[in-house]
Structure formats: C-alpha cells, structure tokens
Amino acid sequence: MTINTLQLRAHYEIPVVPTISQQYFICEICKKLYKTKRGLVCHQNIVKKYNVGREELYTLPLEAINQFKADLVYVIETRLKEHFKHSGKQSFNFPCLESLFFGVFKGYIxxxxxxxxxxxxxxxxxxxxxxxxxxxxxxxxWKKYFNNNQQTFVLLFDEKRKKNLPKLIVE
Known part of the structure; x- marks a missing residue:
C-alpha cells in the first residue's frame, strides 16, 4: 500500500496574453496553452488515462470514502480562522492511501x-x-461561521470582477 500526502493549496496565476497573430488552444481545467489543436487533444487523452484506476489499487467501501470526505471537510474548516491575519494562501498536508485519494477524486485527476x-x-x-x-x-x-454573524471562506472566484482567483490544487 502506498501512502500519499493530500495537499491542498491555493495557487495564483499570472495571466498569459497570447499575441494576436497566433492562435492558441487552452485546456479549460489547468489553463495550459497549446499551439495546435492536436497538442490539446493529446493532453486531454493523457488526462483521461490518469482517471482510470491502476490494477494495484484497492476498491474501498463507500463508507470509508465518505468518512475520508468528512475528515477532509473538517481539516479545511480548521484552517479557516476568524482573524484577518490568517487570511491569504493556505496549504496543508493530509496523509491518505492512494486508493482512498483515487476513490474520492477519480474523474478530477x-x-x-x-x-x-x-x-x-x-x-x-x-x-x-x-x-x-x-x-x-x-x-x-468552503465556509465557517463564527459568533456575531462572522464567517471565513475559501475564495476561488470573484463574482464582482467575474475573475478567476486562486485555483485549488489537490495533490
């Protein structure tokens, strides 16, 4: 059995603006740019293979996967603090079995x-x-409530600016 470390982190991107004379193809998930449609299709086919389980991985019961999801939500909530000095980029490690990680995030890898x-x-x-x-x-x-109607939350999209903020990367 392999034990992986689950790491969640917010990642800020510097936008890349392609030149007008050249057309780029973009992966909607990771925002990687490709010069050709063939490059993008190749990338998408590789990603599909990542989401097919290897033969060595155990198939875990649904109760174990649901318990892991609940534990993960609890860890995220413990990282959301009340004071503003705790805001900003957050990162944490959460050890788990590879089978468990794959059971939860299959289809999103x-x-x-x-x-x-x-x-x-x-x-x-x-x-x-x-x-x-x-x-x-x-x-x-993605949110935690405190006394006096205060709350903290994970911010992935700014509705007012219609702009992507950090992306949540699960490793």
Missing part, C-alpha cells in the same frame, strides 16, 4: 507523476464550488 506517485486535481472558476460540493457531499465545505 489532471496530472500524475509516476516517479513519486503524486496526483494533482485543479478546481477553479465559477463552477469550482459546485464541483467540490458534489465531490465532498457537503454544501458548506
């Missing part, structure tokens, strides 16, 4: 490193909250 056995999932944009709400089975995974 966008990168796999065979050398060290690490996976990456990207969540960003307007639908990131709904994707993670469905994935974690908890509509309040």
């Amino acid at each position: 966008h990168y796999f490193n065979l050398k060290n056995g690490s996976y990456k999932c990207f969540f960003q944009g307007l639908d990131a909250y709904s994707q993670l709400t469905n994935l974690l089975n908890n509509p309040n995974w």
